[in-house]
Amino acid sequence: MATANPLNIAIAQINPMVGDFAGNVKMAMDAFQEASRLHARLLVFPELSLCGYYPGDLLNESAFISKSYQALGELASFSKQFPGITAIVGMPRKSNGPGKLLYNSLIALNNGIVIAEYHKQLLPTYNIFDERRHFEPGPQHAVGIDVSGYNVGLMICEDGWNDSAENYAVNPYEALAMIRPDLVVSINASPSNIGKREQRQQVICAAARRHALPILYVNQVGGQDSTVFDGASFAVNADGLVAKQWPAFQTVVDTLTFDTHTFLPQPHFPLNSLDGYSVDEFVLRHIVLGLRDYARRCGFKTAAVGCSGGIDSALTIALAVEALGAGNVIAITMPSQFSSSGSVSDSRLLCDALGVTLYTHPIKALVGDFSQQFHDSFADELKGLSLENLQARIRGTILMAYSNHSGALVLTTGNKSEISVGYCTLYGDTNGGLSPIGDLYKTEVYRLSAHINQRAGREIIPETILSKEPSAELAPDQKDTDSLPPYEVLDEVLKILIEGDQLPQPEFQQARDFVANYRSTAAGETVYQRVAGMIARNEYKRRQAPPIIRVRPRAFGAGRQMPIAARH
Template sequence: MILNLTLAQLNYKLCDFTGNLARIRRAIDQSANADLIVFSELCLSGYYPQDLVEEPNFLARQQMVLDQLIDLSRHTAAALVIGAVTPNAGIGKPMHNSLLVIRQGEVVLNYHKQLLPTYNIFDERRHFEPGPNTPAVLVLGSKRVGFLICEDAWNNQGSDYAIDPLQTLADAKVDLIVSINASPSDVGKPAQRHELFAGLARRSGVPLVYVNQVGGNDQIVFDGGSFVVDPTHGVVHQLPLFDEAIESLGFDGHFYWGSQVLVTPVSAVMPDSEFYYRQVVRGLRDYAAKVGFQKVVIGSSGGIDSALTLALAVDALGADNVAAITMPSQFSSVGSVSDSADLCSNLGVLLLEHPIADLVGSYRTGFEHHFATAPSRLTVENLQARIRGTILMEYANHFGHLLLTTGNKSEISVGYCTLYGDTNGGLNIIGDLYKTEVFALARYYNQRHGRELIPLAIIEKEPSAELSEGQKDTDSLPPYPVLDEILKLHIEGARLRPDEYRNAKAFVQQLQQDGGQATVDRILNLVAKSEFKRRQAPPIIRVRNRAFGNGRQMPIAAQY
């Protein structure tokens, strides 16, 4: 007997129970011949609802759509595998992160996630109690199907947790393991999943189905990439990355696409710049839609960061939904305006000009008159950034746009930004990209579009904040290829991909041996001193393993 499986990789909105049910219903309607339709972890609420699970009506709202789904199951032959929050009747935290199998109007299996992640961006133990280490098995026809939830499969060879739910299932002699997931995306993650689950299938001898969700929820982006694993051949089929998909496969010990047996391994490897492009575009598009913005506004300095932000915003939302404002001061180069004009012309974006020299002069005069001293150079530099930030917020407030801030990870790390100035905004889409990655992504952007949309003059321009005469970034910072390696090792360390970690470690060690210890120490001190700025900065779309925000929780008032 061939078991017909449908993998439903959908884009959920947090706590939009009615909307999420509609998405699930459409997937069911497209899976008429399925025996088992698999959705992702916490699909009814979306992942992760955070403290919304503590709201008095959370479970009641979820139960309303769950009842509708149970009723809907009476009219389909398929068993439905969903993720939901369920109450905990015993001691401990008040809820479980659960997997429900619904069939013919009944919940025929209720399994509680056993391994609750509390690292990096995860804090599931805050709300959930782990379930017992017992196998969740359902007999479908002649097949024994076992079930897991996400982290349950990430006990790497038994070294991370005291129990191994996957091994418990393997010991129960199941024919197939189905894992429902809400696995956030970061660079290298798709390939990491393939390697992990291929190894699990090989060691257990059991085929695996892995279903993930897709789409952006706040700073986190889910990349989908659901797949199936043959114990001998590895990952033999994958759903698209970054897009919704509903696909049906056959299973009788092997996986089938139509009549074709799937035995050829598939790769999840994607070049970094392509990955960053797709993740940021997906993240911005979903963030804007889910918080209710149609249009964005960006301050255009003529530099690489704002240029890339503009270009990515156009691809995510369309040129008609993107506005740019150039705000030259007495220190702005001719290119800051002309390069912005060329960029916006190439992209089809409205460019507005709002000079700030008179406003800066008025503030300086007022400062000197009322405080009996001239403002310092640093004060004037920050004043310009804050005037620009105020103008951008003024425009955003009046016209109803979402303001995108444009700082990169290198500058945010060392505080090379002005609080309440260029940090103003509702979202930062490049804030998890190091400066060297910003340059690489800008070049990739042009390559992807087959022409020079981001002018080469911007890409090759020496970086400068242009807040004082002749200012260059290298006046205050090491060259970005040096700075970025120091930052990668310090901020991400062993969380980097193995090659990145080895390269960064070797680079910094060589720098220290060549007399650069003082440079390293100065950078680490800047990172520590800038925590108060990052705490007040807008959300950043996460693309790397350790991003600023809840993925890196550091105190402000501490001795570093």
């Protein structure tokens, strides 16, 4: 047990970008300066903070690895200005042994010198993770560093999640016990989803309590492609209670004090406390951060959305305004002969409430010309599904033409319920560069829309949109329920078929009980099997759709890898 003076620790909950070495090093340098101002002796960055998480197959490129080492050299040289600060950063490190050529590594720097290295032992390959593709597991031993008389044990993300020994044969906590650290520092790139922050705290708090080890958990923040990182770093005392936690969805450089065997200040925070966020507010902030970072990092300053006067496009536009500003969002309404009168008028009400420019581009003449040419060429008439999909594809073409003309990012408006069962048109309403609400079930779309109004204290999304019956408006008097079960039923069935026990426990129990009761009748079982078949048959559409901002534990994309050509 250390008997040193209290240790001031700075956490750098930063938003690094994959491959932006100059920008990431600049963030680290700024954090050094702030840590010095705050009189910190230890400065902790997230996992792979120098190169960004997750680089994917960029890790196979020698130039990328060289730039990582160059970034480390620049930061090490800069650290000489702050000899009293030991910094912990993450980067890929070359391996000298057999197997993969790289480790996922933690580097401890002091006064320009690498004083310690620790290599991640447990490499996740589940859900959205595929670290074993690029990295070799680190040696099964612990690493500690001396910081102002304290023995600080080191750990990287997944290493802290196997104390129950359910997922790997190795438990890094056992090796840590051999070096008897005063506290443990874990650097992380832990993705955000509904229920994840609670899960994180439960796992780390249980390990801290079992091993009587204070643990500092530092996580990155920001959006990277489909994945959003929420930050929400926290410190846990040896009794398993949270001593301090930092905000979600914000960059933070802040300090806390460690004295003997305890993080200060206390009182303890309630486990699972979410800064007072409701689930709806959490989802809103999550999507907004993901959308903002995606646009910024891909070089888009503006976004364009097809505005149907329906709930999905209304929510997408409202989220885009929150992320990018009203002046950077364009809405385009494209009425056809089947569009209701509210399609345009409700779109106008929405855009007026948000301060968004609305353009009108009717498609009736285009559909007529295309249909006539189709008849002239093939001696047959376009009707039924082919005519419905033609309208969606013409709208998609208009949006992409506007994108090419203006440089705007087209946002796709489909929700998870529709995407799951293929109630969308490939090369039509699936067109776009990003799908902000593609991981929200339809019932969640309504709930989040109502939350936006409540949050604003006024009607942002018009009541006429919230209350109208869902319809694709591609045929006379068409309703979604002509093709699908009611969304209140469909969504519970989809939760079980797609996410199952990966759902947060209360939600899983509710969905499981609902579906079990629903399937107890012959009619319910028929619907259940039909929905399961629709999910399987439409994998080809999802494979060609734009990236979806991941919100839930199991989202379409890298986290759900299913074959297209299969019988199941």
